[in-house]
Amino acid sequence: MSRYVLGVSAFYHDSAAAVLQDGRIVAAAQEERFSRKKHDPRFPRGAINYCLEEAEIDGGDLAAIAFYDDPALTADRIIRSSIAFAPESEAFFTRAVGSFFAVKPYFKELIQEMLNCDVPVYFARHHYSHAASAFFPSPFEKAAVLCVDGVGEWSTTSLGVGHDSEIQILKEIRYPHSLGLLYSAFTFFCGFKVNSGEYKLMGLAPYGKPIYAETIREHLIDIKDDGSFRLNLDFFDFHRGSTLTNERFDRLFKGPPRVPESRITMREMDLAASIQAVTEEVMLKTSRTLRDLTGATNLCLAGGVALNCVANGKILREGIFDDIWIQPAAGDAGGAIGAAYLADFYMLGGTRPKDDCGGDSQRGSFLGPDFSDDEILTFLSQSGATYHPLEGLDTGAATIASLLAEQKIVAMFAGRMEFGPRALGSRSILGDPRAATTQSRMNLKIKFRESFRPFAPIILEDNAAHYFELDSNSPYMLIVAPLRNEHRREPQAASDPEDMLQIVNAVRSTVPAITHIDYSARVQTVAKDVNPRMFSLLQAFHALTGCPLLVNTSFNVRGEPIVCTPEDAYRCFMRTDIDVLVLGNYILYRDEQTPVESDDSWKKEYQLD
Template sequence: MRILGISAFYHDSAAALVVDGDIVAAAQEERFTRKKHDAGFPHHAAAFCLEAGGCDMAGIDHVVFYDKPFLKFERLLETYLATAPRGFRSFRMALPVWIREKLFQKGLLRERLRRIAGGEAWNGSLLFTEHHQSHAASAFFPSPFERAAVLTMDGVGEWCTTSLGVGHGSRLEITKEIHFPHSLGLLYSAFTYYTGFKVNSGEYKVMGLAPYGEPRFAGLIKDHLIDVKDDGSFRLDLSYFDYCTGLTMTNGRFDALMGGPPRKPEDRLGQREMDLAASVQAVTEEVVLKLARGIARSTGERNLCLAGGVALNCVANGRLLREGVFENIWIQPAAGDAGGALGAALAACHGIAGQPRAPRHGQRDLMKGAYLGPEFEQERIEAGLAAAGARFETLPEQQLIDATAEALADGKAVGWMQGRMEFGPRALGGRSILGDPRSPTMQKVLNLKVKYRESFRPFAPSVLREDVAEWFELDGDSPYMLLVADIAEKRRRQMTAQQQALFGIDKLNVARSEIPAVTHVDYSARIQTVHADTNPRYHALLSAFKARTGCPVLVNTSFNVRGEPIVCSPADAFRCFMGTGIERLVVGNCFLRKEDQDPALVQDYKDRFELD
């Protein structure tokens, strides 16, 4: 049975194909259209998934949409009626879009689906799952567990903002929910807005900024903004927020509580913003821990699965793991709305069609390392690069690995495009920019000259799975870069009294370990363990780098600049290479040096994309 899952019309549209319980393909639309967080119908992503599955729309048994539009419209109407007339301006702006596009989404979806190859012969079976059911299905069904508690947390779906469920075999039941307007995700987004970042895009910046600050506003948040019970259930005081009735997240009362107006985007970051970030991060971690403890008590389960946008908060995930509330934790790598497409397909596969879960055959999970997107054969890579005017040499695999490891050991920034593209927001060695973590200047160089982004942003380490415990305070799998752990004590460098007295962004230039480029100011790192079975070429590169340097770790950041979607094709990779400070590009077996390229192809890439 072939089931196509679709998420669309809010942000991060995506498509996923599940065949007899096996996850065949999944991709975000933004990777094809080159429009960050593209919310349009995922025509390109769906067409790719069908091609990967060897079929067209005529071969699809069911299409499943990731939420229920009528329930969302019900929330819009009820929220307006409950707050009228204050929310009229917001309601007036939203209503025409709903009437024109969203309210009658079934017809719109059918029309768009029939435009895809084979659509005229499609059987027309179109199903809808609830938003948090999609998230929960994406968390449990691909997980390695036969049974588990399931926790989903985000901004809002239809009504639900937080859900608790229990999965067993091919069954998944949602047992408890917290409803809009009370939302942990929206609380975090309110601080994202207030600190000057873009909602639904900049939340990870708040997380990265938090270690530079002190949580001096945490008491204010708990005293005035959120009431948290022992089991993690919570309510917000809506008099401080404007997301129900206005066009901003917070209001004047919030400003007065926090001591001033919101920071304007791109204004200089101060200690206040760092302290605000630290505070909302601390409160978020407290709520997540209480929710997890409550779920553990009520279900008796030993395993926990997570999804929803809040599950991308890898600092909270790492703390949850360290606290030992559950024996095992598994997080859906595409935890946000894009992953809803996969969850919708899986929910229909197991919950509606009644199919059993696919066997694991010793695999850690069914996500295939999250390498579920397009891949390009060597012939297509060479043709694409040649058409773009690139000058390259084609090398045998071992020679390619050796040349790349040597470039990295020499301190060069390397664009690395291999195999299938990752599904989800993280680059995992399929579409990555790599660097030497031992370099004390690599973080600043990559941020300012390659990524064109804020200097405070941390970079993640990729580490050989077999060496992770030697370098980090983690002895387990973290294949999807969704767990934060500290640098191992023996790898740290002692700070002087003068260095320890530094505040805020001044902490950035202090080398804190043997791998300073991936060591955050609090000695933490967002870890990706690399496994030979899911990404053998990336594993081989790390092994070659270790043989040269004694270090089994690389800096790994997504292959894009600020505001750009992660690259998808060889042409995307070459454009980014020629528009940034990347010095080497490796695509398939093609090896490119920046100095060999035609200077006329250099692009002004810095201002090409809208800032995120």
């Protein structure tokens, strides 16, 4: 009889669920995809129902349920921190208690009531959940494990090692000293949304110069040679108030925080470059320490800071480890997978499936819902859309490649939805990387987001090294690599260094739509056995144009979760300037659809991220 374990993360941000069957991931999904509320922190009822349905079980078939966090330790941190920083911590205590004690201590009752069963519930440690999510699906039999985030219970940075079915945390840095919270403080100060806009800060960094890096080192963070650090709490308010920074922070950087949605100035660009440089310094020093501590030749990463793919790329290129593997859902969502592994291996006595050692068992992170041709056809018939069938895998690839070569923007909805924040080809918007205007068109007319934000290339695995300085595969779009010199071009200088659109539209490579201002790109490599349909499309585009890559961005608009269902996909298609929609084995052309009434009020459905 199979052994099933349900893992759940919830009540902070990015709630999610996952199911393991005999130590293998069967399904995983974030609640936001079902509720349509981005970073939904609520109890993940929709995600749990999906995972059980995908596994073809009900609650009574579960051997265990695991939660990714220990509420008792979190409560201990809240209470002790509030006492330590009293009386200034009253606002912090009120906010933390209100959000924490409302639901988190009652997870066991909530899940057992929902599933109507008395299944054992296991509460994992937060950073152990991260570590398990990073190591157990990785291709390594033994690896160093690094977890870095804002805070989980007391931990903010954990250094550990994984071997076979075991994980051990060897060292940690504890709250309130947190690299994740430091990065989030600058995210807030630069006018972006915390726990959402950190990747924007990373994308903004190449526009600036790290002129504040020494100021950060001198006043905000004391970094030791081994990567350990302490924050100067005099400049922060996250541990005692309701914001991340204070007036002393404002004075240090010569003004108040940027107002969200206002013009981005050189100050924000330089601040982004500076905190990115400091973050990379800490991550590199910590990685070297971890290598010495464990003797392991491979590294696994998780925690929100592991989504900083620029830092990941630096770690890889420094050669500290032979190879690295990053959990695609490195933030709290991935904790659902990690918690399930911990319950399976430590509570139930399961072991890591041996045939997974030597091969990534994340399954391309295509772990979400799929929709059959019959389901898609039923929806299309009911929607009144005009559509055409695609004849077979290769024919469909040739048709779509031809449209992309004509610089059409194509939305792809095919196969199982991705788990994690990145669209990897199943719920993607694709474009021609050779066109200089693709980036600005996608940003402003389709995604409705800031013009400075770069797009990622999706490339045939065997061709990646021809375009990028990348010696390993990057299937989850979590490594930034430099573009090779032979593909670079000297761009025309911008007349206004703060005119983002002018800078973005400058042609600086043979593939300008995916080339960031510093000649870097967040690379995704595609293997035939992981995503055969996308592999065929890239092959067809390569044969037609000589270019083996495409622009790939998530299928959504700003503030909206990635589309989950055919209805989500069609709605997004009709509301934007996407030219073509591929729904499974059907194709829809914009100019054949009945135009929708011009009304932008729908944008209010989504909070800006």
